[in-house]
Amino acid sequence: MSSEDCIIGGYDVPSQTIVFINIWSIQRDSKLWDNPKSFRPERFENEDNGQCKLLSFGLGRRACPGANMAQRVINVALGSLIQCFEWKGRSEEGMNMPKALPLEAMYKAHEIMARIAEH
Template sequence: MSLLLNHPEVIKKAQAEIDEFVGDSRLLGADDVPRLGYLQSIISETLRLYPVVPTLIPHESTADCSVGGHHVPGGTMLLVNVYAIHRDPAMWADPAAFRPERFEGGGAEGMFMMPFGMGRRKCPGEALALRTLGLVLGTLVQCFDWDTVGGGEVDMVEGVGITLPRAVPLEAMCRPRQGMVDVLREL
């Protein structure tokens, strides 16, 4: 939500997509989420900039090896810095910018994305997490208009922690979207 609040044009575009594919006579459902390409792009871009665990889970080399031309003795703890990989200017144009459009139409396929890890140690909950995130974020975008408290930008400075919390807690205001009032009353 923090990134979306700083980019209201992205919220409006997501709302337009949801209005087109779902409408305002019912709440977004789990079956709708895969059809919402722009919503999926928002999620991908958010996970690129702010992976759930920025250094993934530690691994240990079982034997001496070489990684990127560097000697790694057996028994060394190895961390994959996904945060840095996802912001590498050699791989991503304008890597610090929040631009969901880079993922539209599979445009970023082949780029190195691994917010949930990769290979046999990839997070087994990735599909569930993405489905849940799509459903929750999509519903929040479908049902409400959002704004920051005080009308300024959300402070994106990161705090300390394994999951990149905001240094300043998010404060936001929401109002039911006009077309969704009746649907929300039925809940």
């Protein structure tokens, strides 16, 4: 719902108007994409190309029913990796700094994890 008067695609949209977004159509628009009907996930690898147009889970009533679960599972998985392993970078650079090359890290299970694995 629009919170204030605005213009979308050249149309005047008054405030409090329900707006339906057709993600399927946006992601297959030949004005936005080269060869839009082909499956090419590599088009999203470089965010500097100005094509940050991916809405991976869709929007509105027809959005992916598993989006909330997927976002929660990612948090649990990352938390488990942080909690269960000791991490060290292969170089002396800080692990949280932006990298030109992918980060290489070494990991070792915490002692408590070895005891859990025995059972």
